[in-house]
Each structure stands twice: as C-alpha cells, then as structure tokens.
Amino acid sequence: MKNTISHRVADFLKNFPPFSFLHQKDIEVISEQISIIYKEKDSVIFAENEETHSSFYVVHKGAVALRTSLENDILDMCDEGDIFGLRPLIANENYKMEARTHEESILYAIPIAIFKPYALENRAVGNFLIESFASNTHNPYSKSHSGKLYGETIDLEGLDTGRKLLDLQPVKYSKKLITCYSNTIAKDIAETMTKKNVGAILVIEDSLPIGIITDKDLRNKIVTGEFPITTTAASIMTTPVITYPKKMTVTQAQMAMMKSNISHLCLTKDGTPNSKAVGILSKHDVMVELGNNPAVLIKAVKRAKKAKQIKPIRANIMQLLQGYLDQNIPMTLTSKIITELNDACIKQVIEISLKKMKTPPPVKFGWLALGSQGRSEQLLHTDQDNALVYEDVPEDLKEKTKNYFLEFAKHVNKGLFEIGYDYCPAEMMASNPKWCLSLGEWESQVHHWITNPGKNEVLLSFIFFDYSLSYGDSELVNKLSEFIFENIKANPVFYIHLVSGALQSPSPTGFFRQFLVEQDGAHKDFFDIKRRALMPLTDAARVLILSHSVKSISNTPERFEKLAELEPNNKELYLACSYSYKALLKFRTKQGLLHNDSGQFIALEALSKLEKIKLKRTFKTIKELQEVITIRFNPSNIL
Amino acid sequence: MMINFIEKSKTILFDLLGKSEKSSDEELLNDIDAVRFVVLDTETTGFDYTTDRILCIGAIVLQNNTIPINGSFEVYIQQEHYDQATAKIHGILKEFVIDRPTELEALQQFLDFLGDSIIIAHHTIFDITMINKALERNGLPELKNKTLDTAVLYKKTLLVSNLLERKENYSLDELADKFDISKKDRHTAMGDAYITAIAFLKILNKLRERKEITLRQLFK
Structure with missing residues (x-):
C-alpha cells in the first residue's frame, strides 16, 4: 500500500x-x-x-x-x-x-x-x-x-x-592527448612537452598510435648526442606502442607497467594499436590513484567542501596505514603520518563547520582533542572525545557566546560522526555544555578536580590532561596548561590520586604468566590490550611528565623519550617503555584493521608464538615501570 | 545452596513478569528474530486522554530485522472533536482525507492487523492509553499485547558512568539524532513509527554488543 x-x-x-x-x-x-x-x-x-x-x-x-x-x-x-x-x-x-x-x-x-x-x-x-x-x-x-x-x-x-576500494577502481587517465607526427622534429617535440607539462608524447598516424616518446628517450637519444635536435620523431620513438583498453583498473595498469617495465601506457578504443588512441596513463597517475602518497591525500582533504566527501579519503588513509604496517615502516613514522592525516581531516571538518555559521566566532577559541586523539595515538576510527575553550567575555555576552560555540560544536561533532568518528558514549564532546567552556570556566573546573580528587575527578583529569590543540588559538591553550601545572604543584595530594589511578589498571598476566582474558561480556576470552597493556603505560607517562612540568608533549612514547632525557638513571627503562608502547600500538592497529574495529580486543589463538612472546616482554616492562612509580610517589614521601 | 538460589531468583523473575514458569511463549521470548513486532505511533488532537481523539494510527510490522512496506498499516479516523492548535504539528486538517472510517471501523481494522504482536512505540504508555480509551468508548476490551518502549530501552544503552548525566526523558528527535535517522517524516504517524522501528533495531544492536540479549531481558 x-x-x-x-x-x-x-x-x-x-x-x-x-x-x-x-x-x-x-x-x-x-x-x-x-x-x-x-x-x-x-x-x-x-x-x-x-x-x-x-x-x-x-x-x-x-x-x-x-x-x-x-x-x-x-x-x-x-x-x-x-x-x-x-x-x-x-x-x-x-x-x-x-x-x-x-x-x-x-x-x-x-x-x-x-x-x-x-x-x-x-x-x-x-x-x-x-x-x-x-x-x-x-x-x-x-x-x-x-x-x-x-x-x-x-x-x-x-x-x-x-x-x-582503490585498486579495483577504474583508472583515471588524461584524456587530453598530446600528440605529434612521425616527421615532427625533436626540438618541437621537447617544446610541446615542456609547454603542456607532460612526460610523454604520442606519435600518431591517422589517429592510430604508432610510437611514443618519453623524457627518457629525449635524454638517452638526443642529449647524449646520438641524434641531433633536428631529428624526426620516427627515429627516436619507441615502437610499437604497448596499448591497453581504457576500461582497466588501477591494479591492472600497475601490473601492465611492471610487466613491460614502462612508465606510460597508451589507452586505445578497443585496446589494440589498430584503434584510435583515447588517452595516456603515466606511472604518476597510478601512484596518485593508489593513494599511497600522504601529500596527495592531504590535498584531497583540503579540497573537500562537505564532511561526506572526507569519508572516502579516510578509507584511503586506512589503506595507507595497512600498507605501512605490512611494510614494517617504523611505528613512530607511521603514527606521525597517520595522525597528521587524521588531524587534517578534523581541521577540515572544523573549517567546514565554521562556514556553516552565520557569523565568524565572536572571540578566539581552541578546539581540543582529548584522550588518545589528544595523545596522537589514534590510528584507527574510534570514538570522538573533544572539548572547546574560548576567551572570557563580559557577563552580558556570556550566554550569547556560549550558545554560539555550542551550535558550532554541534556542527563539528556531526561532521566528525559523518567521517567515521562515533559519538562519545560518555558525551565528552564539545557540543555538551560541560565540555564547552570559557578559559575562566575551565580554570575553575580544573581547580575543582585538582582540589577535590575523588574517583570521577581523577578520571576526568586523566582524560582532559592529555589534550592537544586541533584547531584555533594556541595562546588560550597555553594559559590553561600553565594554570594546570601551577595548581598541581600547589596540591601535591593530587599526585597520590594520579598515581593510584595509574596503578589501577588490571594486570595483563596471571600467576603462571598466562594471559588474563576477559571473563564475561561480549569479549569473553579475548585479551583487552587497551586496558591491560596500553593504559598502564599511558597513565604512568602522564604522572611522570606532570611531575616534571613538561608542557605540550602528550604522545606517550614521546613522553617516555623525554623522561629518558630528564632522568638518565632510568633511561633504559623509559626507552623500553617507549618501545613497548609502540609495539603494543602496532598490535592493536593491526588487529583493528583486520577486524574493522578499534582493535581493543585480541583473540589470543590468532597470535603466533613469536607475537605472544613479544607481547609478554612488554608486560615485564610495564611491571618494572609501575614499581618505579610506586616507590617514587609513595604517599609518605610526598606528605 | 547455589541451585536453590538460582531456582528462587527464577521464580521471582517470572513473578515479576506476571506469568508462570511454564509459559508457552517462553521459547519464543528467547528468539527475538522470530517475533512479530508492531511498531506504532498515533497522531492525536491533543494530550488529554478523555477529551482528545486519535486522528491517525500508523503502524509497521517488524520481524527478523525486516520491515515489509506492503505490510504497513495507516488509518485516518473520522473526527468529531478537532483542535486547531495541534493541527500545526501533525498537519492533518479536519477534512483532509475523504473516505475516512469511523473510529469503530478503524479500531477493528487495527485490531485485525495487530493480532497478538508485541507493540513497540516511543513513550508507549501515551499511544496505548489513547487506543484503550477509544476501545472503551466503542465497547471493546482493552489491549492485552505485550509492549516495549524505545524511550525506556534507549536508557539501557547509555553508559553506566557517573560522568554521564542521564536525562529522565529522551525524545524521539534525540534518538533520531543519536542514531543518524532522517527526520524528514517526523510528526506523521507512519514516519514516527519508522523512526521508532529503526531506533529499536539500533538499540537492540547496542545491547547485543555488550551481551547476548533475549527478548525477556528487554521486558525487565
């Protein structure tokens, strides 16, 4: 009906x-x-x-x-x-x-x-x-x-x-054919190629491709002096041309180039040299198409006019990540590049959202990434955790300003959702009035957490203190950081809570050094790599770095590296921690890509013996680190 | 000891559900996919159970995660009582639909469609009371169907955490926003029923992520 x-x-x-x-x-x-x-x-x-x-x-x-x-x-x-x-x-x-x-x-x-x-x-x-x-x-x-x-x-x-999926995508080739005839002289050919900014030119006869001349031909045959610059195309061209049909996928194009060891493919109407040439495809085109180039992806992100357009680019970023992991590119570099790309996506969503607002922001503001994103450790799609800070305004403008930023944050949160970041189940998002505050309001909030450190306050500060600026004014954020350090210094009791919080994470192994797996729930019998291995390291790094009042390093391995510098006697342990963290993150990311989820839960039987040993080795480091912290921040030593 | 305890808690559970342990549909209750749900919404002239009337009932069938469009039910009811003010919300004018059945005819059609399905709605109590009042006016017995309320179920999906402030009530609009469901047909009975159905499925999915869920648990 x-x-x-x-x-x-x-x-x-x-x-x-x-x-x-x-x-x-x-x-x-x-x-x-x-x-x-x-x-x-x-x-x-x-x-x-x-x-x-x-x-x-x-x-x-x-x-x-x-x-x-x-x-x-x-x-x-x-x-x-x-x-x-x-x-x-x-x-x-x-x-x-x-x-x-x-x-x-x-x-x-x-x-x-x-x-x-x-x-x-x-x-x-x-x-x-x-x-x-x-x-x-x-x-x-x-x-x-x-x-x-x-x-x-x-x-x-x-x-x-x-x-x-990229490699199954039909190739995009340049349809504007740059051609010459067999009697065109080399000098003219070079001029045309320079003018049109191409690396290859097609030699045609009656619309049919009979040869191709590339930069390499000009170098090998003219510049070497083998032929004069007045020679004709016919004498320097590569012939016959290797031709392919225009309907080919990126993978096919790549295979074809590899097979014949050539950098350009000529595409013809029916795929044979006996039909009209319709386009030319260079190795560069294929590389761009494959998306294994962060610069190309960044450009694509910046061109996006709607959040929806960023989503497919994010898929390419994930593919790039997979490639890096497969090729065993160092985790530090991998996580830098991927974080950079993710940041670009977030920035673009924020800019798109700004354009949606009728007026520009009334005062300066900073968009803060919290939690793992703030620590630049978020390689996979996870939940969004964010907050917003803006300049203090006179009393009479307070409500208006707050409403402006709340509306703006709502756009950003929705945009982030559209590109694949799920809403935070605990509502820790800038569109929540509690996470969208002026500098002064944040300061009193943080002060409250530090001076009343109950369980929730400590947890909230854990999440909040790992913030990093995604977009906006760095001055504001610096002021906030300074405020936090001063307050923590003035309230040493807060350390004890931070420390006990950091030591709270459940142990990864049992008495017989077997892995401890989840006992119930949807992830029964899985190993929770986030709670049992990554979090203890993150939490410990945070406590230690705060005790040294080091500003603006929020990435966990980087924090450990800085600590190794600051405390030479514990250098070895801290470097081991940094290494372990990266190894664990890699584990998690691989799992996540494999299952298209956050990678938090690992099926142990799927791991090889070697992988299990590697994992266990990191646990030893965690244990040692926790001992150092327990001794250093012993409550009786502080009070 | 332990077994005793389990047995005991079982009885308590069944007592709470108001049915005996050997309930015939017990098996059925464990298999959500086999159950026929009817997701419904009513548009009314207002919010007063005695003076206001149902303008339209929109209902869709949901079984095994599937909504057959040709299995939907939509009826506009002939009106004596009409309120200018609420017309702005639902857009149903008094003489909008020409061949409208009387309240009695509409109710009979609806009952035939409903059968013994489990009813799902958003703030179910309102729709059910409206329908029951209409049934009473026409000398018919009130609905005996089991009911579920997405407003209540949604709250079960929320994180149990002191960090999250829970609201007493979540509107259908809020659910649609959270679950990314289009609000284009909001405030038509069918449109709202559809949003409710999709929201119900997403809630179920959320609950399943945590634990295998049986229908019985939904009624808890």
Missing part, C-alpha cells in the same frame, strides 16, 4: 540507476512492495553458493562488501545507492559471492518478480543491467571466468569512482 514510507523509499531510489530511468509513478509502485532490512555490522546477507533470494538489494545506509572465498579479497564495496545481488535477476543459479555488511546497514530488498517486468520493458534499465554485467568481466580477479557473467555487482562506472 502507498504510504509515507513507500514515498520516502521512492524518493531515495529515484536518484540512482537503474531506478532513475523509470517514471516516478513506477518507482512508487515498486517501492510499495519493498522490504526494509536492518543488518548489524559484519552480518552475512547471502553466502557464496547460497540459493538465490527472491529479491535483489539496494544499500540505503551503510556499506556492503562483496567477496569470494577463492581470493578472500573484497571485490567490491557497495554503499548508498549501489545495488547488488542481481544474479537471480539474470541467471538461475546460486550466488557466486558472499555479501556481508561492512558497517551497520539498512538495505532495501526489491522483489525480483515485481522489478523484472520493468527491466524487460524499459530499454534504459535493461541496458544498464547488461552493461553492468559486461563491465564486471573487467574485474581483475575474474579473468579465468571471463565470458561468463561473474560478478554480482553493478559497477556504476563514472558515477561513483572514489567510493570503492
């Missing part, structure tokens, strides 16, 4: 092919027969070889990964508006892929019996489906199946590039 919900579904569908080819009236009729399905993250929609369902699916919200057990690689990632599970519409056989939600998702199930008549009747719809299936054979993993309609997915070519 026609109702509010079917209208809403129709409203959504009409924006996406093949529904966009249908009449509004027909979309509405179809919508009335649709089922809306909610799927938790990581739940299977259909399995490989499962009997086909009576519906195919459209992703309304979330993302669905398609994969085969053969490769165990994600073949395609469908998100908003993408359709999948079309096999029953075309062929009468079981599913050839598994579809599993990558995030929590809402799907529309469209009954095939209802949709098929439209597909048969409407040419555009039919063509779209056929075209989509055909383009699937370009899937690099389906070579052995080429000719068959292998994939389940519809490749919305040209419509959604950038959303998918």
Whole structure:
C-alpha cells in the first residue's frame, strides 16, 4: 500500500540507476512492495553458493562488501545507492559471492518478480543491467571466468569512482592527448612537452598510435648526442606502442607497467594499436590513484567542501596505514603520518563547520582533542572525545557566546560522526555544555578536580590532561596548561590520586604468566590490550611528565623519550617503555584493521608464538615501570 | 545452596513478569528474530486522554530485522472533536482525507492487523492509553499485547558512568539524532513509527554488543 514510507523509499531510489530511468509513478509502485532490512555490522546477507533470494538489494545506509572465498579479497564495496545481488535477476543459479555488511546497514530488498517486468520493458534499465554485467568481466580477479557473467555487482562506472576500494577502481587517465607526427622534429617535440607539462608524447598516424616518446628517450637519444635536435620523431620513438583498453583498473595498469617495465601506457578504443588512441596513463597517475602518497591525500582533504566527501579519503588513509604496517615502516613514522592525516581531516571538518555559521566566532577559541586523539595515538576510527575553550567575555555576552560555540560544536561533532568518528558514549564532546567552556570556566573546573580528587575527578583529569590543540588559538591553550601545572604543584595530594589511578589498571598476566582474558561480556576470552597493556603505560607517562612540568608533549612514547632525557638513571627503562608502547600500538592497529574495529580486543589463538612472546616482554616492562612509580610517589614521601 | 538460589531468583523473575514458569511463549521470548513486532505511533488532537481523539494510527510490522512496506498499516479516523492548535504539528486538517472510517471501523481494522504482536512505540504508555480509551468508548476490551518502549530501552544503552548525566526523558528527535535517522517524516504517524522501528533495531544492536540479549531481558 502507498504510504509515507513507500514515498520516502521512492524518493531515495529515484536518484540512482537503474531506478532513475523509470517514471516516478513506477518507482512508487515498486517501492510499495519493498522490504526494509536492518543488518548489524559484519552480518552475512547471502553466502557464496547460497540459493538465490527472491529479491535483489539496494544499500540505503551503510556499506556492503562483496567477496569470494577463492581470493578472500573484497571485490567490491557497495554503499548508498549501489545495488547488488542481481544474479537471480539474470541467471538461475546460486550466488557466486558472499555479501556481508561492512558497517551497520539498512538495505532495501526489491522483489525480483515485481522489478523484472520493468527491466524487460524499459530499454534504459535493461541496458544498464547488461552493461553492468559486461563491465564486471573487467574485474581483475575474474579473468579465468571471463565470458561468463561473474560478478554480482553493478559497477556504476563514472558515477561513483572514489567510493570503492582503490585498486579495483577504474583508472583515471588524461584524456587530453598530446600528440605529434612521425616527421615532427625533436626540438618541437621537447617544446610541446615542456609547454603542456607532460612526460610523454604520442606519435600518431591517422589517429592510430604508432610510437611514443618519453623524457627518457629525449635524454638517452638526443642529449647524449646520438641524434641531433633536428631529428624526426620516427627515429627516436619507441615502437610499437604497448596499448591497453581504457576500461582497466588501477591494479591492472600497475601490473601492465611492471610487466613491460614502462612508465606510460597508451589507452586505445578497443585496446589494440589498430584503434584510435583515447588517452595516456603515466606511472604518476597510478601512484596518485593508489593513494599511497600522504601529500596527495592531504590535498584531497583540503579540497573537500562537505564532511561526506572526507569519508572516502579516510578509507584511503586506512589503506595507507595497512600498507605501512605490512611494510614494517617504523611505528613512530607511521603514527606521525597517520595522525597528521587524521588531524587534517578534523581541521577540515572544523573549517567546514565554521562556514556553516552565520557569523565568524565572536572571540578566539581552541578546539581540543582529548584522550588518545589528544595523545596522537589514534590510528584507527574510534570514538570522538573533544572539548572547546574560548576567551572570557563580559557577563552580558556570556550566554550569547556560549550558545554560539555550542551550535558550532554541534556542527563539528556531526561532521566528525559523518567521517567515521562515533559519538562519545560518555558525551565528552564539545557540543555538551560541560565540555564547552570559557578559559575562566575551565580554570575553575580544573581547580575543582585538582582540589577535590575523588574517583570521577581523577578520571576526568586523566582524560582532559592529555589534550592537544586541533584547531584555533594556541595562546588560550597555553594559559590553561600553565594554570594546570601551577595548581598541581600547589596540591601535591593530587599526585597520590594520579598515581593510584595509574596503578589501577588490571594486570595483563596471571600467576603462571598466562594471559588474563576477559571473563564475561561480549569479549569473553579475548585479551583487552587497551586496558591491560596500553593504559598502564599511558597513565604512568602522564604522572611522570606532570611531575616534571613538561608542557605540550602528550604522545606517550614521546613522553617516555623525554623522561629518558630528564632522568638518565632510568633511561633504559623509559626507552623500553617507549618501545613497548609502540609495539603494543602496532598490535592493536593491526588487529583493528583486520577486524574493522578499534582493535581493543585480541583473540589470543590468532597470535603466533613469536607475537605472544613479544607481547609478554612488554608486560615485564610495564611491571618494572609501575614499581618505579610506586616507590617514587609513595604517599609518605610526598606528605 | 547455589541451585536453590538460582531456582528462587527464577521464580521471582517470572513473578515479576506476571506469568508462570511454564509459559508457552517462553521459547519464543528467547528468539527475538522470530517475533512479530508492531511498531506504532498515533497522531492525536491533543494530550488529554478523555477529551482528545486519535486522528491517525500508523503502524509497521517488524520481524527478523525486516520491515515489509506492503505490510504497513495507516488509518485516518473520522473526527468529531478537532483542535486547531495541534493541527500545526501533525498537519492533518479536519477534512483532509475523504473516505475516512469511523473510529469503530478503524479500531477493528487495527485490531485485525495487530493480532497478538508485541507493540513497540516511543513513550508507549501515551499511544496505548489513547487506543484503550477509544476501545472503551466503542465497547471493546482493552489491549492485552505485550509492549516495549524505545524511550525506556534507549536508557539501557547509555553508559553506566557517573560522568554521564542521564536525562529522565529522551525524545524521539534525540534518538533520531543519536542514531543518524532522517527526520524528514517526523510528526506523521507512519514516519514516527519508522523512526521508532529503526531506533529499536539500533538499540537492540547496542545491547547485543555488550551481551547476548533475549527478548525477556528487554521486558525487565
């Protein structure tokens, strides 16, 4: 029956092919027969070889990964508006892929019996489906199946590039061809290439590519004096040209270049040298496309005009992270680069939010990242913890100013949510009036925590004292830091609470040095690496660094390195701590990437013997460190 | 000793639920996916249980995480009592829908649709009381269905921490914001029912993240 919900579904569908080819009236009729399905993250929609369902699916919200057990690689990632599970519409056989939600998702199930008549009747719809299936054979993993309609997915070519997994993405090549003829002289060729800023030029005859000249050819053949600069293209070009079809994926392009050891591919209409040249693809293009270049990603972030556009870039950042871990790039460098990129995303969200406000900020402010983000240790998507501090204003402007920043913070929190940072379950976010305060208000808040150190106050200061400035005025934040140090100095009792807090984390190993795993809850029998291993180090580093009044270092390994400098007699231990922390963080990050979660809980049986030994070695360091702290901050020594 | 204690607490639990230990739907209660839920919302002329009337009932079926659109129910009811003021909120004008059934007809249609499903709503007590008052006016017995309230269930998802200030009441708007559900059809019975249904599913998911959850626990 026609109702509010079917209208809403129709409203959504009409924006996406093949529904966009249908009449509004027909979309509405179809919508009335649709089922809306909610799927938790990581739940299977259909399995490989499962009997086909009576519906195919459209992703309304979330993302669905398609994969085969053969490769165990994600073949395609469908998100908003993408359709999948079309096999029953075309062929009468079981599913050839598994579809599993990558995030929590809402799907529309469209009954095939209802949709098929439209597909048969409407040419555009039919063509779209056929075209989509055909383009699937370009899937690099389906070579052995080429000719068959292998994939389940519809490749919305040209419509959604950038959303998918990068290496399966169709390549973007430069369509503006720079060409010359076989009788063009070398000097003119070099001038053209310089003017057009390209590294290669195509030699054509009747629109067909007959040769290619690259920078390297000019260097090897002209500059060496082998040929004069008046020689013709014909004598210096590389021929025949290696050509490929324009519909190729990034991975295919990379393979092709490696195979022939060339830096440029010529793309032609049908992939042979006997058809018209349509584009040229350089190694550089492929590198950019692969996104393994932080500078390119930063640029992409800065170009984003909406938070939504940052989300796919964040996916690339995660891929970059995976690459770094696979290549065993030092954790310090990895975490610096990834943090830098994450920071850029956050900054961009803040700038976008500022533009949403009708007026510029009434006074200076600072956006603070708290917790792990403040410590620059947040490599994976986690919850957002943040706060806002602004300049003190006269009494009569107080409410107005506060309301301004609360509204602004609401935009930022929503934007961060959109790019993948979940809302903080404890509401520690700047849009919460308690975490959006003027400098004076923060000072009295901090003073209260330090002078009334109950359990909650200590916990709050633990979270808050690791802040770092994400955006805004550093002067304000410096003032706040100074205030904190002075207050802590004046209240030594506070140390005792910080210390006992730092020693509170549960022990990672039991009496027989076995790992202690969680006893109950959703993570029963998993090892909680955050609470049992990372937090003790973080907490200890914080106490020690505060006792030295060291400002503006909030990263845990960096804190330990600084401590090693300040206390030469404990240098070895502190350096071991710094190393252990990085090793643990790497563990966590790898786990998180593997399971697309925060990596907090580790399945022990999945670890190798060597990994377990490595983990245990870090525990020894933690124990030693805790002993040092216990002795140093013994309550009787302070009071 | 221990066994005794468990047995005892079991009896207490069943007493609380107001049913015997050998309840026939006990099995059913453990399997959320098999249960037919009806998620509903009513638009009314106001908030007074005696003088105000139901303008519209919107309800959708939710079973095994799926909402079949053609299984939805939406009825606009003929009105004698009409309040200009609330019309601004729900946008239902007195003569908006032409062939509207009488209150009795609408209720009968609704009861047929509802069956013995478990009712889910946001601030359920309001909708249920409104419907029960209408049933009473028409000489029908009141609803006996089990009910769940997303306003109550949502609170169970919140972090148990002194750092988080809990509110007494969470509006449907707040839930929609938290769970990133579009508010486009807010204040239509069907639209609100849909938001409630999605919110319910997300709440369930949140609770499951912590522990395997059975339906019985939801009623606790």
